[in-house]
Amino acid sequence: MATQYGPQYGQGYGSQYGQGYGPYSGDGFHDGGTGRRRHLLPAGLRAPFEARSWREFGYVLLSLPIGIMLFTYAVTMVSLGAGMLVTFLGIPVLAAALAGCRLFGVLERARARGLLGLEVAEPEPLRTKKPGVLAWTGALLKSGSSWRALLYAVLQFPWAVFSFSVALTFWALGWGLLTYPLWFWVFPMWAGQGGIQLYGDGHHGIYLDNPFEITVTALVGLLFTLATPWIVRALTTVDRVLVHGLLGPSRLSARVVELESDRGVVVDTAAADLRRIERDLHDGAQARLVALAMDLGLAKEKLAEDPRAAARMVDEAHGEVKTALQELRDLARGIHPAVLTDRGLDAALSAVASRCTVPVRVEVDLVERPAPAIEGIAYFTVSELLQNISKHSGARSASVDVWRTENRLMLQVVDDGAGGADLSRGSGLAGLAERLDAVDGILVVDSPAGGPTRVTAELPWRR
Amino acid sequence: MLECWTMSYATTDERGCGGPRNVEDRVRVVIAEDSVLLREGLTRLLTDRGHEVVAGVGDAEALIKTITELHDQSALPDVVVADVRMPPTHTDEGVRAAVQLRRAHPGLGVLVLSQYVEERYATELLAGSSRGVGYLLKDRVAEVREFVDAVVRVAEGGTALDPEVVAQLLGRSRKQDVLAGLTPREREVLGLMAEGRTNSAIARQLVVSHGAVEKHVSNIFLKLGLSPSDGDHRRVLAVLTYLNS
Numbered sequence: 001m002a003t004q005y006g007p008q009y010g011q012g013y014g015s016q017y018g019q020g021y022g023p024y025s026g027d028g029f030h031d032g033g034t035g036r037r038r039h040l041l042p043a044g045l046r047a048p049f050e051a052r053s054w055r056e057f058g059y060v061l062l063s064l065p066i067g068i069m070l071f072t073y074a075v076t077m078v079s080l081g082a083g084m085l086v087t088f089l090g091i092p093v094l095a096a097a098l099a100g101c102r103l104f105g106v107l108e109r110a111r112a113r114g115l116l117g118l119e120v121a122e123p124e125p126l127r128t129k130k131p132g133v134l135a136w137t138g139a140l141l142k143s144g145s146s147w148r149a150l151l152y153a154v155l156q157f158p159w160a161v162f163s164f165s166v167a168l169t170f171w172a173l174g175w176g177l178l179t180y181p182l183w184f185w186v187f188p189m190w191a192g193q194g195g196i197q198l199y200g201d202g203h204h205g206i207y208l209d210n211p212f213e214i215t216v217t218a219l220v221g222l223l224f225t226l227a228t229p230w231i232v233r234a235l236t237t238v239d240r241v242l243v244h245g246l247l248g249p250s251r252l253s254a255r256v257v258e259l260e261s262d263r264g265v266v267v268d269t270a271a272a273d274l275r276r277i278e279r280d281l282h283d284g285a286q287a288r289l290v291a292l293a294m295d296l297g298l299a300k301e302k303l304a305e306d307p308r309a310a311a312r313m314v315d316e317a318h319g320e321v322k323t324a325l326q327e328l329r330d331l332a333r334g335i336h337p338a339v340l341t342d343r344g345l346d347a348a349l350s351a352v353a354s355r356c357t358v359p360v361r362v363e364v365d366l367v368e369r370p371a372p373a374i375e376g377i378a379y380f381t382v383s384e385l386l387q388n389i390s391k392h393s394g395a396r397s398a399s400v401d402v403w404r405t406e407n408r409l410m411l412q413v414v415d416d417g418a419g420g421a422d423l424s425r426g427s428g429l430a431g432l433a434e435r436l437d438a439v440d441g442i443l444v445v446d447s448p449a450g451g452p453t454r455v456t457a458e459l460p461w462r463r
Numbered sequence: 464m465l466e467c468w469t470m471s472y473a474t475t476d477e478r479g480c481g482g483p484r485n486v487e488d489r490v491r492v493v494i495a496e497d498s499v500l501l502r503e504g505l506t507r508l509l510t511d512r513g514h515e516v517v518a519g520v521g522d523a524e525a526l527i528k529t530i531t532e533l534h535d536q537s538a539l540p541d542v543v544v545a546d547v548r549m550p551p552t553h554t555d556e557g558v559r560a561a562v563q564l565r566r567a568h569p570g571l572g573v574l575v576l577s578q579y580v581e582e583r584y585a586t587e588l589l590a591g592s593s594r595g596v597g598y599l600l601k602d603r604v605a606e607v608r609e610f611v612d613a614v615v616r617v618a619e620g621g622t623a624l625d626p627e628v629v630a631q632l633l634g635r636s637r638k639q640d641v642l643a644g645l646t647p648r649e650r651e652v653l654g655l656m657a658e659g660r661t662n663s664a665i666a667r668q669l670v671v672s673h674g675a676v677e678k679h680v681s682n683i684f685l686k687l688g689l690s691p692s693d694g695d696h697r698r699v700l701a702v703l704t705y706l707n708s
Contacts, residue, residue: 279553286578287498293605294504298511301607 044226052117053229056236059115060160060167063239066111067160070104073097074153095137101149102140105247108152112243116236120244123148124253144250152246159242163235170228177221181214262438269435280331288324292317340379344369345402352383353400357390358415361399370409371462377439378402378411381457384432385413393417393453404461411457419451429455490618493533494519495526495545495557496576501601505544508604512611522549523556530564530571541618542572542595547584558584565596572617576601582631585624586707593659593700597623612664622659622699629657636706644686652679657702 047053077097084090105123112118123145128135140146180196187195187209194209196217208217249257299313332338340348346364353360369375382400389398395417403410423429423445433443440460447453492509494516496502506516517533517540520526526545533539543564547557561573565588574597575588585598597617603625604610613623633654636642645653648669655665666676684690689701 282548282578283498287501290578290601290604291498291500291504293602294501294508294607297605297607297610298508 047229048225050229053232055115056229056232057167057171059111059236059239060163060232062111062115063156063160064164066108067157070101070153071157073104074101074150078150091141092137095140098140098146098150101153102146104153105149108156108243109247112239116240116243118240118243120248121254123247123249124256145253148246148250152242155246156239156242159238163238167228167232167235170224170231174221174224174226174228177217178225180208180217180221184209184214265434265438269431269438277331277335280334284327284331285324288320288327292320292324295320336376337379340375341372345375345378348379349382349400349402352379352386356386356398358393358395359397360386360389361397363400364402366402366404366409370404370459374409374439374459374462377435377441378409378457378459381432381436381443382411382413384428385455388421388428389413389415389417392421393451395451395453407461409459409461411459412454414452414454416452418449419447419453420449421445421447421453421455432457488615490514490542490615491540492516492614492618493526493529493540493543495521495523495543495549495560497521497546497549501546505604508607509611509614512607514611514614522551523560526560527563530568534568539568539571542574542614544574544576544614546601547575547577555584558587562587562590565592569594570620571595572620573597574599574614574617574623576604580625580628580631582628582635585628585632589700589703593622593703595620595622597659598628599623599625600627616659621661624658624699626654626658629654632657632703632706638687638705641687645683649679649683649686652676653683653702656680656683657699657706659699 074097077093077100081090081094081097084093109120109122112120124143126136126139126143128139184195187193187207193205194207195213196208197205198208199206208214295313295317299310299317302310302313337348337351339351345366346362349362349364353362370378382402386398386400389395393415395415398413398415401410401412401414421429423433423443429443429445436443436457436459442458444456444458445453446455490509492514494502494505494509496505496519499521502519502521506519509516517538518529520529523545526543530539530543543561545557545561547555549556557575557577561575564571565573569592572595573588575584576599577584578601580598580600588596588598595617597613599610599613603613617623633642633650642650642653651669652665655668660668662676662680663673666673669676687702687705689705
């Protein structure tokens with residue numbers, strides 16, 4: 001049960017693809033409550049009656065009128081604007097065309113969300129530096145997402161015509177032939193022939209009129225009916241691609257969103273670290289020094305009248321100083337261990353391992369040293385994992401391995417403790433995963449109940 | 464995590480300076496401080512001077528509870544010495560508790576201790592009245608005599624403001640042009656006045672005569688355009704209001 005975190009697997013892309021739905025795969029659908037219940041019928045026979053199929057069919061049917069409107073609007077406005085470009089008036093008309101297409105984009109995304117279950121994030125908003133109509137027009141004309149919305153308006157129409165015809169034909173043919181046994185009597189009664197004419201050249205024709213032929217016709221209709229949902233689904237796949245590709249945020253802006261959230265994590269982590277350091281100073285060394293000052297103050301006053309009491313107080317104060325020094329040393333190491341800067345990961349991790357309550361084997365197999373920032377993150381990752389092992393695992397032994405593959409720095413910390421460590425349960429591990437994510441690293445936790453626990457971290461060698 | 468203990472101290476043996484001259488001068492103190500080390504240190508410091516530490520608690524909630532209980536037994540202490548930062552949030556619960564206690568028990572002196580002094584907290588504490596208020600850096604406990612003096616002063620309804628707070632107030636004040644008109648000595652006296660010291664304490668500190676201090680004080684009041692008031696703690700408030708306005 002490996003849980004993977006990282007830009008490739010984590011929430012990073014969540015906003016882009018919606019709730020984990022692939023943009024093109026048909027399975028991206030909330031299937032109207034049928035959920036994962038066991039079904040009596042296989043999927044192939046069930047499909048024509050599923051709400052999902054009907055929604056997709058509805059989407060395709062709606063596509064045509066919407067496409068006509070959108071296409072007419074876009075083409076009219078753009079040709080109007082383009083034609084007027086020689087005069088200044090063309091620009092606002094063009095801007096209006098683009099603004100309209102963006103607005104249509106909002107509706108189209110909503111339609112895709114409602115009927116196809118496709119979650120597409122809004123494209124990047126217009127970035128205007130100054131308020132005012134002119135700046136807004138400029139931003140509209142410059143933004144890639146406006147032009148992509150226009151392209152959608154143009155491309156969606158021919159596809160809508162095609163998919164509408166195909167879907168409606170298959171649907172009508174399927175249900176029509178399937179129900180043929182119920183209405184074939186129309187022919188002898190009203191049309192003067194035995195049944196549907198399959199072939200005819202004036203001399204003779206083939207009519208579907210005997211029971212065998214009627215049954216076969218109904219079976220063919222059944223095949224069409226069963227095939228229709230899958231054909232419609234295949235058709236909507238193209239719509240999904242169109243909506244996702246042209247009405248969503250561009251790849252670049254999705255990356256920007258991801259980096260913005262990474263930067264947020266980095267800033268938050270830095271602020272939390274500063275708060276922690278301040279707290280440690282406040283509760284630790286600073287409090288000790290106040291107590292020390294108090295002891296010395298008392299001793300000073302006592303010196304003349306009660307030298308023995310004063311000597312005892314100086315003695316206590318001496319003890320306080322030593323404790324304060326120890327605390328300051330620990331705090332400084334917590335901020336950044338000097339040995340890491342001086343001697344690198346091997347020496348620093350050996351020191352951490354020696355402070356762990358569990359015997360730890362450390363093996364660092366690196367020819368050269370990674371970038372200082374990466375080295376620091378690697379150090380704190382391992383030291384936090386070892387702290388976890390000391391506190392929670394109940395392990396008897398542990399090991400730390402550090403090596404390099406290509407341009408990644410790999411860390412692995414293994415212990416033989418109780419296991420059951422989990423990234424999702426708001427533990428220190430989740431914070432660790434976030435920190436690694438912020439530098440495009442990955443944390444993989446493999447910890448079945450009963451152990452052993454294996455935590456692997458991957459960091460970029462340099463960035 | 465209510466940590467509460469009581470102790471009393473026999474006042475028969477010899478005491479250092481700053482202690483009460485008579486048993487009636489003995490100050491009854493409640494200490495609120497989350498660091499056990501400092502709480503014990505403070506207790507020792509005060510009991511050593513012959514004062515009585517009625518209770519010691521570790522957080523603001525326990526402080527308010529203890530004071531309420533003592534009030535119900537009509538055994539309200541003279542002064543509360545409280546740390547600003549205490550559990551559970553480790554922010555400013557000490558100040559908030561102090562403000563609350565001052566409102567509920569106007570006669571109770573409150574001395575707030577902190578690793579840092581902020582002029583904002585001082586303003587909150589002093590809101591309305593400067594009677595029986597103190598706000599000092601924790602470092603001040605090193606000067607045992609002065610610290611115990613401050614505790615006694617606050618217990619008796621006086622004021623004890625940290626020199627750093629006063630310096631912040633003086634530096635931040637918008638009356639810089641008027642302040643610039645004071646002589647260096649007058650500025651010194653103004654600072655000590657703002658800290659809450661009496662004329663005789665100022666005279667002792669600056670090693671000048673009582674009359675000289677009185678002259679400086681009336682000069683200062685004249686230059687700042689304040690009407691001289693008689694009570695020491697009222698004059699603190701007048702000075703602070705002036706600096707803050």
